[in-house]
Amino acid sequence: MKLSKAQKQEIKEVFEDLDTEDTGLLDEKNLYKALRALGLEVPVTEQEINQLLVDVGRSEEGYVTIDDVFDIVSELMTNRQDNSRSEQLHKAFQLLSDPQLNGITFKSLKRACQVQNESFTDGQLNEMIAVADKHQDGVILFPEFQRIWTKIGL
Template sequence: MQSTLYRGISTRKDKPRGRQHGLTQQKRQEIKEAFELFDTDGSGTIDAKELNVAMRALGFEMSEEEITRMIAEVDKDGSGAIDFDEFCHMMTAKFGERDTKEELMKAFHIIDQDKNGKISAADIQRIGKELGENFTEKEIQDMIDEADRDRKFSLFNS
């Protein structure tokens, strides 16, 4: 597989905005939260590595070819990575009417290895390593601070 598939960056400027694909604002927000969780490098796109981890976290074991095909189906700009609107389209097609919050919770529980209801710095470091990223302590703390705006030190209230 070419490295551009893993590091493609979207330069698309004509992205559609607002409600799309018949999604409610709440569903779109839930999908956005999933996108941000798996966009580990903060590029605004999800590459093949990130998508593979996302699909595994959501309970789908997929081959490299299936991941490549999924990206190709929605990657309108040919960057080899998918932006939020492309991800939104893919998720609605892939999951249909499945409950997105339920899927997010499944992903959360897979990432939360010690099952304490929180995603720890160690969990983020582990996911980063699975994606080939080496996050600094500051980068990890910035991610935690961004996700935990209410300072409850938990991403989801169980």
């Protein structure tokens, strides 16, 4: 994820506040503090913090530069968006699914449309099922549902 100018400025301010000796570097402890100050979910174990250093090529040095922090924050924000998207897809899937089959069927899709006051013909609903149902078994499983959403860019 590309950081905006405002995001970079906020990161820079936090970085400078924690770089008390004005070295242009943060150690693991201050990296953790910086990420927390930015409101990010941060790794909680020393091993996870070390992995962040490995990810930006700083495992030997044990410190990060401002550019490293930009990279780390960008990656953490991307992961957060990916997780949020995945959670939203799971929630949508559950709303449309038949709980006994753990999949979307014609009947469960029709019921969801009625609840939402959406008017689709049976033919249109069958067509939706046919397009998404890769296994052609009448039940759309989560991977099939996810594939369709990914395919249309959502």
